[in-house]
Amino acid sequence: TQLLEQSPQFLSIQEGENLTVYCNSSSVFSSLQWYRQEPGEGPVLLVTVVTGGEVKKLKRLTFQFGDARKDSSLHITAAQPGDTGLYLCAGEEAAGNKLTFGGGTRVLVKP
Amino acid sequence: DAGVIQSPRHEVTEMGQEVTLRCKPISGHNSLFWYRQTMMRGLELLIYFNNNVPIDDSGMPEDRFSAKMPNASFSTLKIQPSEPRDSAVYFCASSGTDNYGYTFGSGTRLTVV
Numbered sequence: 001t002q003l004l005e006q007s008p009q010f011l012s013i014q015e016g017e018n019l020t021v022y023c024n025s026s027s028v029f030s031s032l033q034w035y036r037q038e039p040g041e042g043p044v045l046l047v048t049v050v051t052g053g054e055v056k057k058l059k060r061l062t063f064q065f066g067d068a069r070k071d072s073s074l075h076i077t078a079a080q081p082g083d084t085g086l087y088l089c090a091g092e093e094a095a096g097n098k099l100t101f102g103g104g105t106r107v108l109v110k111p
Numbered sequence: 112d113a114g115v116i117q118s119p120r121h122e123v124t125e126m127g128q129e130v131t132l133r134c135k136p137i138s139g140h141n142s143l144f145w146y147r148q149t150m151m152r153g154l155e156l157l158i159y160f161n162n163n164v165p166i167d168d169s170g171m172p173e174d175r176f177s178a179k180m181p182n183a184s185f186s187t188l189k190i191q192p193s194e195p196r197d198s199a200v201y202f203c204a205s206s207g208t209d210n211y212g213y214t215f216g217s218g219t220r221l222t223v224v
Contacts, residue, residue: 042215
């Protein structure tokens with residue numbers, strides 16, 4: 001079983017501050033995805049990274065895939081209350097379509 | 112597109128009763144997944160189907176759990192008999208061959224008392 005560990009588990013910051021969430025594994029993934037989940041809803045896909053060393057930007061969110069494709073990070077610049085939610089990373093195994101999810105990082109951005 | 116549709120949204124049942132959760136995936140998606148989410152264990156994959164065929168059910172907790180996908184537009188997850196430790200939010204998700212990730216439903220919150 002390929003495990004994904006996220007850190008920190010919980011992050012509380014003030015509006016305007018920056019934050020980084022980490023996702024680490026000892027296993028190599030063919031791709032890694034980041035999702036955000038709000039209370040009472042299912043996770044929603046933010047981005048998929050496929051190539052080692054890849055960096056993708058989505059407005060104030062920057063996603064990076066490690067060179068060895070074992071780890072990833074999500075950086076949010078100038079966080080806003082609307083960024084509040086549970087952030088989940090998920091790794092796709094090389095064979096097949098199955099995703100393994102990390103434990104999640106709960107982010108609270110206070111106004 | 113209405114997205115992945117799950118029903119019911121909430122289910123409260125007594126221990127020992129049968130529970131059936133339903134899912135309608137996005138039209139054209141060929142993979143369907145059932146996940147369970149709890150505070151303690153996070154999101155756990157229970158079973159997934161490709162082209163209506165079960166591929167990996169190693170996450171199904173025990174024989175009390177069963178899942179079917181009789182056609183491309185419908186799947187069920189059944190728990191019989193239900194136990195209080197089955198209380199969780201159950202998500203269905205679907206994906207296509209375009210590598211655009213999963214689309215999740217809004218989940219079914221199951222409470223077994």
